Amino acid sequence: MKKLNFSCGNDIREGWDNCDWQETHDKKVIYCDANKFPFPFTDNAYDIILLKQCLNFYEDPRQVLLELWRIAKPGAIISIEVPYYNNKGAYTDMDSKRFFHDQTFITFVENNCRIDKTPQFKILMLYLEPTVVGRFFPSFVRKKLSLFITGLIGKMFVKLQVIK
Numbered sequence: 001m002k003k004l005n006f007s008c009g010n011d012i013r014e015g016w017d018n019c020d021w022q023e024t025h026d027k028k029v030i031y032c033d034a035n036k037f038p039f040p041f042t043d044n045a046y047d048i049i050l051l052k053q054c055l056n057f058y059e060d061p062r063q064v065l066l067e068l069w070r071i072a073k074p075g076a077i078i079s080i081e082v083p084y085y086n087n088k089g090a091y092t093d094m095d096s097k098r099f100f101h102d103q104t105f106i107t108f109v110e111n112n113c114r115i116d117k118t119p120q121f122k123i124l125m126l127y128l129e130p131t132v133v134g135r136f137f138p139s140f141v142r143k144k145l146s147l148f149i150t151g152l153i154g155k156m157f158v159k160l161q162v163i164k
Helices: 061-071 102-110 139-145
Strands: 003-006 017-020 029-031 046-052 072-083 121-130 153-162
């Protein structure tokens, strides 16, 4: 099983291909500018792709995900972790360019805003991780309150399955 830790930063994983958009002298890390396409990987190469706290830094997150679709095998899993849009943690790094909420990925997968609606992904899991304060509320209440009160949801985890 071939695995890619995309935009790994300092999270170097054994048994994975680790790549990052920051150049390094570490031989264990493949350089890949996530804002330049195509990525330096072959088609249909990976079973699992991990994006942890990085999608918010790219100029074109849609194109990044479509490029990862290209290098993923049919049925591959792409695991994504991003800061939730209305949590102050989403704004901590000055290099952040985009913010995400659950509907962002639903719209992306369903191709709601596209003429070509050919499915490329299926959402296997979408989880909104509550903050310490958010844990005081049941999930159905927390989700509604988060529309009006910030800081109840900290991160979002999404698992996409590649359809080819």
